[in-house]
Amino acid sequence: MSDPSRARQLRKQQTHQSLVDAALRLLETQSFSSLSLREVTRAVGIVPTAFYRHFQDMDELGQTLVAESFGTLRQMLRTARRDPRLATDVVDLSADILVTHVRAHPREFMFIARERFSPVASLRQAISWELRLFVNELALDLSRFPGLHRWSTEDLQMIAELMVDVMVAAVEALLVLPADRPELETELMSKVRKQFVIIGLGSAQWRATRDDALPTSA
Amino acid sequence: MSDPSRARQLRKQQTHQSLVDAALRLLETQSFSSLSLREVTRAVGIVPTAFYRHFQDMDELGQTLVAESFGTLRQMLRTARRDPRLATDVVDLSADILVTHVRAHPREFMFIARERFSPVASLRQAISWELRLFVNELALDLSRFPGLHRWSTEDLQMIAELMVDVMVAAVEALLVLPADRPELETELMSKVRKQFVIIGLGSAQWRATRDDALPTSA
Numbered sequence: 001m002s003d004p005s006r007a008r009q010l011r012k013q014q015t016h017q018s019l020v021d022a023a024l025r026l027l028e029t030q031s032f033s034s035l036s037l038r039e040v041t042r043a044v045g046i047v048p049t050a051f052y053r054h055f056q057d058m059d060e061l062g063q064t065l066v067a068e069s070f071g072t073l074r075q076m077l078r079t080a081r082r083d084p085r086l087a088t089d090v091v092d093l094s095a096d097i098l099v100t101h102v103r104a105h106p107r108e109f110m111f112i113a114r115e116r117f118s119p120v121a122s123l124r125q126a127i128s129w130e131l132r133l134f135v136n137e138l139a140l141d142l143s144r145f146p147g148l149h150r151w152s153t154e155d156l157q158m159i160a161e162l163m164v165d166v167m168v169a170a171v172e173a174l175l176v177l178p179a180d181r182p183e184l185e186t187e188l189m190s191k192v193r194k195q196f197v198i199i200g201l202g203s204a205q206w207r208a209t210r211d212d213a214l215p216t217s218a
Numbered sequence: 219m220s221d222p223s224r225a226r227q228l229r230k231q232q233t234h235q236s237l238v239d240a241a242l243r244l245l246e247t248q249s250f251s252s253l254s255l256r257e258v259t260r261a262v263g264i265v266p267t268a269f270y271r272h273f274q275d276m277d278e279l280g281q282t283l284v285a286e287s288f289g290t291l292r293q294m295l296r297t298a299r300r301d302p303r304l305a306t307d308v309v310d311l312s313a314d315i316l317v318t319h320v321r322a323h324p325r326e327f328m329f330i331a332r333e334r335f336s337p338v339a340s341l342r343q344a345i346s347w348e349l350r351l352f353v354n355e356l357a358l359d360l361s362r363f364p365g366l367h368r369w370s371t372e373d374l375q376m377i378a379e380l381m382v383d384v385m386v387a388a389v390e391a392l393l394v395l396p397a398d399r400p401e402l403e404t405e406l407m408s409k410v411r412k413q414f415v416i417i418g419l420g421s422a423q424w425r426a427t428r429d430d431a432l433p434t435s436a
Contacts, residue, residue, distance in 0.1 A: 198417060
């Protein structure tokens, strides 16, 4: 590739990213269904028609925002997997990683929380699809824990969903906490930790009941 | 009150309710932040200025929609309390009542799910406040169960929130299920029942651990 064409390519990538960033910023105070192409291009300082060099339409921009935001969530799972504390202290670790990521990427998390029930069907479906992938990935992670590898896929997913429900609620609560009340964050996370512990204890207990029942039902 | 004035009062109430219904209907396909006063009055067939006989502004209409929608949720708890099956089969009963109410009032449930993170601050706060009241009411109900009356208020609320997280997720999943796939609803509710059971088992187990620890910490 020649230098001018490489520079052009780089500039295109930068404008693409600027459009994504501007959209996420604008979506802090409005919903996607009311966001116009013109507002996004104005925020970046390009003419409206230049938008189409980057996205086919607003729907495609929406899909990109979903992909970008879930990239952040997946990064969160990867961070957890690499952490050596995982084996000893899974609950505290999960809670810490959750808070750190939500604090670092509030716009992405808020976008997912807010647009999960968007009247824009393509956006809603993209988020629902990504959330399902996220649950599946978490279920796979869970299956690597001792004692959990014998669980059925269906049951692992059910537990992963329960954990994701708690995470979603925690993220949503974190996002609306006033920044000047750190003690509320501590309180919230202590509650989330208890809830994770209860899910863990309940899962073990529930599974034990089923294992006991196996000889009878077999 | 004279008859003409009573008739006027009645007509006013009817128009008030028509505005609320029209708004909930319009909000099936758009978000509250993009809903205009003019659209609502046009749907009811009154002039825009007549809106102010019923609501001070759109914010007040939003508050009314929140109150109305949470009335439905509270009705759900009352139905559960009256049911004689409660003592024997709390999990199945809760799941049944949840599905019945979501199916009977999809607009109200969808409104809450979608607007929980509305960019309209007054609406977001009203929903967050009502959800907290709902959790408190559920915690009070839980405290009447044998074995749970000795729990601290904080812990009862933590469990109630965990149950509400599962309910919220179930409602959200129910609302987007295709109407022509009843087997998906059955699958979903079987999963929700398992999750309630796990929360119940986990709570009992967790509490037992703490009760055991009491003499040492006292």
